Amino acid sequence: MRPSRGFVVLTVLVFAGDLLAGSLEVIVKDDKGRPGSDAVAYAVAAGAASAAPKKQAVVDQRDKQFVPYVTAVQVGTAVIFPNSDNIRHHVYSFSPAKKFELPLYSGVPAEPVVFDKVGFITLGCNIHDWMIAYVAVLPTPYFQVTRQDGRAVLKDLPAGQYTVQVWHPALKGQPEALAQRIDVGGGTKSLLFTLPLKHDVRAKRAPGLTTGGYR
Amino acid sequence: MTLSIVLLILFSSFARAEWRFEGETGVVYNSNLSNSDRSADVRDDWAWRSDISAANGLQLTRDLRLNLGADMRGEVWDRFDAFNTIGPGASAGLRYRFGLGRQAPWVLLEDRFGYDRFHDTAQSGYDNVLNFQTGIALSDRIALEGGYAFESFVSPNDFYDRQVHRGNARMVFDVTSSLQVTVGYTYREGDVISYAVPPRPDIARFSIEREDQDEFGQPLRTAYKLLGRTHALSFSIAYQLMKYASVQLGYEYAITTHDPLQYENHLVEANIAVAY
Ligand SMILES: [Cu+2]
Numbered sequence: 001m002r003p004s005r006g007f008v009v010l011t012v013l014v015f016a017g018d019l020l021a022g023s024l025e026v027i028v029k030d031d032k033g034r035p036g037s038d039a040v041a042y043a044v045a046a047g048a049a050s051a052a053p054k055k056q057a058v059v060d061q062r063d064k065q066f067v068p069y070v071t072a073v074q075v076g077t078a079v080i081f082p083n084s085d086n087i088r089h090h091v092y093s094f095s096p097a098k099k100f101e102l103p104l105y106s107g108v109p110a111e112p113v114v115f116d117k118v119g120f121i122t123l124g125c126n127i128h129d130w131m132i133a134y135v136a137v138l139p140t141p142y143f144q145v146t147r148q149d150g151r152a153v154l155k156d157l158p159a160g161q162y163t164v165q166v167w168h169p170a171l172k173g174q175p176e177a178l179a180q181r182i183d184v185g186g187g188t189k190s191l192l193f194t195l196p197l198k199h200d201v202r203a204k205r206a207p208g209l210t211t212g213g214y215r
Numbered sequence: 216m217t218l219s220i221v222l223l224i225l226f227s228s229f230a231r232a233e234w235r236f237e238g239e240t241g242v243v244y245n246s247n248l249s250n251s252d253r254s255a256d257v258r259d260d261w262a263w264r265s266d267i268s269a270a271n272g273l274q275l276t277r278d279l280r281l282n283l284g285a286d287m288r289g290e291v292w293d294r295f296d297a298f299n300t301i302g303p304g305a306s307a308g309l310r311y312r313f314g315l316g317r318q319a320p321w322v323l324l325e326d327r328f329g330y331d332r333f334h335d336t337a338q339s340g341y342d343n344v345l346n347f348q349t350g351i352a353l354s355d356r357i358a359l360e361g362g363y364a365f366e367s368f369v370s371p372n373d374f375y376d377r378q379v380h381r382g383n384a385r386m387v388f389d390v391t392s393s394l395q396v397t398v399g400y401t402y403r404e405g406d407v408i409s410y411a412v413p414p415r416p417d418i419a420r421f422s423i424e425r426e427d428q429d430e431f432g433q434p435l436r437t438a439y440k441l442l443g444r445t446h447a448l449s450f451s452i453a454y455q456l457m458k459y460a461s462v463q464l465g466y467e468y469a470i471t472t473h474d475p476l477q478y479e480n481h482l483v484e485a486n487i488a489v490a491y
Contacts, residue, residue, distance in 0.1 A: 087233045090277070092315050101315065104274060127233075127274060129317035200392040201356040203317055206461035207237045207490035209395045209453045 020159040023188040028150045028166055030197045035150025036168060039195065040072045040136040042143035043154050043162040043184075051141065053077045056112060059123065059133060061089050064205075066123060066133030070169065072143045073135060078112035090126035097121055097137055120167060130205035134169050157184045170197040232271045240265040241463075241486030248295060249410040249431055250471070252478040256411050258431045262292040264486075270306075277315070282308040288329070297335035297430035304329025304342070318352040323362075331368075335430060340370030356389040366405070374425045374440060379405030385449075393455040400448055407443035407471060409478060410436040418476055445471040451484075460489045 024043060028036035053074040060067045062084045073079060083089050083106050091102040097119020102109055104127070115121070115137040125131035136143070142162075144152035161183050165175040173196065180191055244261040251257045270284035289301040308325030325346045333339045348362035361384035368377040385399030411418060412434050413426070422441035429435055451465035465484040470477065 088274070090274075094316065103277060124316050126277065126315050127272075199356075199390075201389040202392050204389070204393065204395060204455050204461075205458045206453075206455040207239070207459075207488040208461045208463050208486070209455055 020186040021156050022159060022184040022186055024154040024157055024162070024164065024182065024184060025188055025190040026144075026146070026152045026154065026164065026166065027190065027192045028146050028152070028168075029192070029194050031194060035146075035148070036166075036193075036195055036197070037146050037148045037150055038070045039146040039150070039152070039166050039168040039193075040070060040138070040143060041146060041152040041154065041164065041166050041193075042072065042136075042138045042140055043157060043164045043182075044138075044140045045142070045158070046161040046163065053141065056080060057135075058082065059135065060084055061091075061125070061131070064089075064125075064128045064131060066125075066131055068133070068145070070134045070136065070145050072145055073115055073137055074141045074143075075118050075137050075139055076114065076116060077137075078114045079135065080108065080112040082108040088127065089131070091123060092126055093121050093123055095119060095121040098135075122169075128205075130203040132202050136167055153188075159183075159185045164191055166193040166195060168195055168197060170200055172196040172198055232273050235270045235272065235490060236268070237270070237488065237490045238265070238267045239486050239488040241484060243290075244481075244483040246481035247478060248292070248298065249436070250407060250478055250480070251410055252476050253411065256436065257478075258295065258410075260292050260294050260298075262290045262298070264288075264290045278312045278319075280310045280312075282306070282310065282325070284308075286329075288331075295430055297333070297338070299334035300331050300338075302329050302331040302342075308346075318355070320351040321349065323348045337372045338370065338375050340368050340372075340375055343367045343369075358387045360385050360387065374423065374438070375408075377406035377408075377440075379403055381405075395453045395455075397451045397453070398449070399451075401445070401469075403443075403445040403447070403471075405442065406440055407445070409439050409441060409443075409476065411439060413437045415439070421473065441473050441476070443471045443473050445469050459491060460487065462487050 026041035028039045030036050053076045057071055057073045057077055057079045059071055059079055059081050081091050081102055088104045088106050090104045093100055097117040098115050098121050100113055118137050118139050121135040123133045142154045142157055144154055146152045163179050163181055165179045167175040178193055182189060241264060242261055243264050246259045247257050248260045249258040266288045268284055268286035270282055273281040275281055284306045286304050292298045304327050306327035308323055310321055310323045312319045312321045327344045329342045331342050344364055344366045346364040350358055350360035352358045364381040366379045370376055381401060381403045383401040385397055388396045390396055410431060418439045422439040425438045427435045428438045447467050447469035449467040451463060453461050453463040455461045463486045467482040469480045
């Protein structure tokens with residue numbers, strides 16, 4: 001039996017959609033025009049449900065700092081917090097999207113932490129008050145953290161309509177307020193985000209600046 | 216049994232202890248090193264001051280930390296070398312935090328015992344400071360800290376024995392990620408030594424005196440030990456150069472009274488601190 005004309009057309013469209021996977025370059029600047037590094041750019045596809053996350057993410061602790069400073073993961077991702085120092089750390093989060101505590105430990109904890117709710121999480125260490133890092137838990141597999149030059153490239157986005165947002169640890173307000181819509185087809189498109197940022201007042205490590213009775 | 220468990224916990228904590236080495240050096244200017252009330256008697260000077268320390272932080276439980284430290288301090292004055300001093304000290308402190316994280320309120324009970332060897336050896340002696348401090352974060356950039364300290368200096372020459380009670384409060388602002396500003400107030404009550412060219416029957420009435428002191432050259436002065444009350448306001452800024460180093464600039468205005476005697480000190484300090 002000859003396939004109907006309608007079926008042929010539909011098949012071609014579906015293939016075309018896959019073939020037309022595109023890239024999206026996100027350029028982030030702060031309100032003074034400087035490049036915004038450590039921002040999380042993410043694109044949420046209209047309608048379509050995303051596949052389950054596959055990869056594990058790692059937030060390391062090296063020289064009494066979290067590495068990296070900002071991590072982005074898809075919701076449901078397991079994150080391991082290895083301690084690469086020869087002293088102990090005590091990692092915690094008070095953030096509503098994931099409250100947890102990894103009491104004093106060295107080496108690699110037996111269990112990873114599964115980030116099962118969308119949200120932005122602040123990590124701290126109870127021993128080293130200056131240690132701070134962030135995990136952005138996102139409802140999409142399409143994301144990237146901006147580099148020093150304030151740019152991120154989201155690759156292999158299937159053609160379609162996306163809502164693109166940018167989050168930053170110092171962002172004033174919610175990322176939804178700056179959301180942009182874009183149609184992705186073949187090729188690379190570009191979006192500019194200008195973020196209003198708060199002063200960075202993170203706890204200080206140098207001697208003479210630490211408070212809280214730290215010695 | 217209990218003791219051996221405690222020892223075992225202490226030993227295992229030591230094995231995983233975290234060392235911190237700090238060094239600080241800089242200059243301090245005192246507008247009235249002689250603590251004199253009459254402007255003709257006032258002698259100012261500046262000193263080079265250094266301090267090195269090694270400290271060990273032992274986290275005993277989630278909220279309780281034991282800090283043990285050893286340090287060496289020195290001061291070299293530009294003109295009045297009788298006040299040059301050097302000496303070692305040892306300290307132990309327990310810090311308890313009411314909860315997890317840097318914003319949790321905390322209390323610290325600490326004691327430092329040291330020996331100060333003065334160039335003018337008669338002034339040398341043992342120094343003990345018992346310090347109770349507490350603090351609370353009002354927001355992610357403002358913290359309030361305050362406390363009480365009791366300082367006791369014991370010298371073979373008991374004229375130089377001093378006991379001082381100190382109450383202090385300070386507010387710490389994190390202005391940016393590398394700049395911290397502190398505003399503080401200190402009240403001190405206790406023994407002070409004020410130098411004056413005699414005769415000063417007005418001071419002699421309420422003081423112990425020690426005559427013919429040549430610390431400040433000619434004319435010879437009398438050192439009067441008396442009970443003074445000091446109000447001091449201070450302001451300091453600290454700037455983090457990199458994660459292991461900072462510079463600090465500080466100013467303190469202090470006014471000390473024992474009716475009818477009254478003298479003022481302006482202290483200016485500039486330091487560089489490094490840690491490893
Ligand atoms: Cu830590």
